[in-house]
Amino acid sequence: MNEPSAxxxxxxxxxxxxxxxxxxxxxxxxxxxGDASLNETLTLVAEGKGLIELCARELAAVGDALEELRxxxxxxxxxxxxxx
Amino acid sequence: MSTFSSTAMPAAGxxxxxxxxxxxxxxxxxxxxxxxxxxxxxxxxxxxxQLVGELVNLRPSRARVYFELRDPTGSIPxxxxxxxxxxxCAHAAGPPADGMQVVVSGGCxxxxxxxxxxxxxxxxxxxxxxxxxxxxxxxxxxxRRQLAAEGLLELQKRLQLxxxxxxxxxxxxxxxxxxxxxLAGLSRRGWAGRLVWGFAPVQDRxxxxxxxxxxxxxxxxxxxxxxIVARGGGSLADLLCFCDETLCRTVALLQMPVISSVxxxxxxxxxxxxxxxxxxxxxxxxxxxxxxDCTRARADQVAAAARLREQGRRAVLSRARxLAGLSRxxxxxxxxxxxxxxxxxxxxxxxxxxxxxxERELNGRRALVxxxxxxxxxxxxxxxxxxxxxxxxxxxxxxxxxxTLERGYxxxxxxxxxxxxxxxxxxxxxxxxxxxxxxxxxxxxxEP
Numbered sequence: 001m002n003e004p005s006a007x008x009x010x011x012x013x014x015x016x017x018x019x020x021x022x023x024x025x026x027x028x029x030x031x032x033x034g035d036a037s038l039n040e041t042l043t044l045v046a047e048g049k050g051l052i053e054l055c056a057r058e059l060a061a062v063g064d065a066l067e068e069l070r071x072x073x074x075x076x077x078x079x080x081x082x083x084x
Numbered sequence: 085m086s087t088f089s090s091t092a093m094p095a096a097g098x099x100x101x102x103x104x105x106x107x108x109x110x111x112x113x114x115x116x117x118x119x120x121x122x123x124x125x126x127x128x129x130x131x132x133x134q135l136v137g138e139l140v141n142l143r144p145s146r147a148r149v150y151f152e153l154r155d156p157t158g159s160i161p162x163x164x165x166x167x168x169x170x171x172x173c174a175h176a177a178g179p180p181a182d183g184m185q186v187v188v189s190g191g192c193x194x195x196x197x198x199x200x201x202x203x204x205x206x207x208x209x210x211x212x213x214x215x216x217x218x219x220x221x222x223x224x225x226x227x228r229r230q231l232a233a234e235g236l237l238e239l240q241k242r243l244q245l246x247x248x249x250x251x252x253x254x255x256x257x258x259x260x261x262x263x264x265x266x267l268a269g270l271s272r273r274g275w276a277g278r279l280v281w282g283f284a285p286v287q288d289r290x291x292x293x294x295x296x297x298x299x300x301x302x303x304x305x306x307x308x309x310x311x312i313v314a315r316g317g318g319s320l321a322d323l324l325c326f327c328d329e330t331l332c333r334t335v336a337l338l339q340m341p342v343i344s345s346v347x348x349x350x351x352x353x354x355x356x357x358x359x360x361x362x363x364x365x366x367x368x369x370x371x372x373x374x375x376x377d378c379t380r381a382r383a384d385q386v387a388a389a390a391r392l393r394e395q396g397r398r399a400v401l402s403r404a405r406x407l408a409g410l411s412r413x414x415x416x417x418x419x420x421x422x423x424x425x426x427x428x429x430x431x432x433x434x435x436x437x438x439x440x441x442x443e444r445e446l447n448g449r450r451a452l453v454x455x456x457x458x459x460x461x462x463x464x465x466x467x468x469x470x471x472x473x474x475x476x477x478x479x480x481x482x483x484x485x486x487x488t489l490e491r492g493y494x495x496x497x498x499x500x501x502x503x504x505x506x507x508x509x510x511x512x513x514x515x516x517x518x519x520x521x522x523x524x525x526x527x528x529x530x531e532p
Contacts, residue, residue, distance in 0.1 A: 031483035063465030
């Protein structure tokens, strides 16, 4: 089960968060339709799981980066400069 | 000498000393003083007369004035009491002098002498008159006409007087007042050239030849540009030497201008007629010799030099000011440009500051917006998106076969892990594996 999701993740290394999320939505819609075979379901779930993990990592990275930017400090500094 | 030295001489015939010359038939011997007195008496008894002749060898003494009266045939020693002489001089135009023709009145006299003084004969003059003035004037006038006829009065007049001679010759009496007057005249002119003196007697019969010689000397000295012949006033007889023909001819033929100043302005000698210029006084003669008033000319030149210097200074000063102004112009222009640049710089800086301030404020606002966006994004990342992902994960999990397996189902797979979903497929496979929720178990299909 892990193998296909890992492969799917490896197959689309440059996938963006939005594309990944859209793909997950698409996978869920496919699974919700009930048309997917067991085999496809297994594959899709593995892929979806990998994509969700990717998205979670992406979100964490972006959040960390946003926090790293310290925009509040920048605002505080600029307000101090423009007031002087 | 011892015979005549005694005043207590015995009368004639007394003793050997008074004895006469043996064999002489003449009376005497008489004592000489007695004889001298007797001679004086006889001479004084001579008739009083007038004599005419040339006055020579004039010798004033303390009490008397002695001179001789001469003519070509003889001479007589004369004496006059000093007071009489002075009275005559006072009445005459000038004192009688050597060389004059004079008429004297008087009679013979004899000074008998004494044991200590010599005897002497003289014509005792009671009165004296300078003789023949009319004749002299007539002779002078004849000579004047003759010189004029020969054109000799004009020659000197044609000579050009140097306006400022470097060397002036002066012929005058060495001790005369004219000498001082000439010096005074030259001094008044401020003249500082070379003066060559030719001293000569200026009256009596020696004067004219001496003046001629002096003129010749001046001519040979060289460099003498003008000559002055001068003497003060005097009687016609005194000035007669300046009517000497030789002197006048000599002066007329000189190439050097001669200025004459002889006698007073009323006197007119032939030299005055012949000379280039005739002046009434030696002072005027000196001023005529130096046509330029050197003192004034020098002062004028000093003033002119001062004016020139002042004008030059002004000219230089005005140009210097102009140049200074011109030279300051580029600097002033630069200064204006610099000021303008500074102004522009200030404006630019102020503008830049304003701009920078507004940009800074704008930037601050942008940063604020950015921060809000960042916060929102962070919220997305931390809350909204994870929820969404959670929802997706839940939705996905609902389809996960693992959940079915956990409920007790098993999945038939090929040994390679491929799902076997049909019996037909299973029959074709000898070996399969069963996927349970917790593990995988190999299996064997018994019935084909």
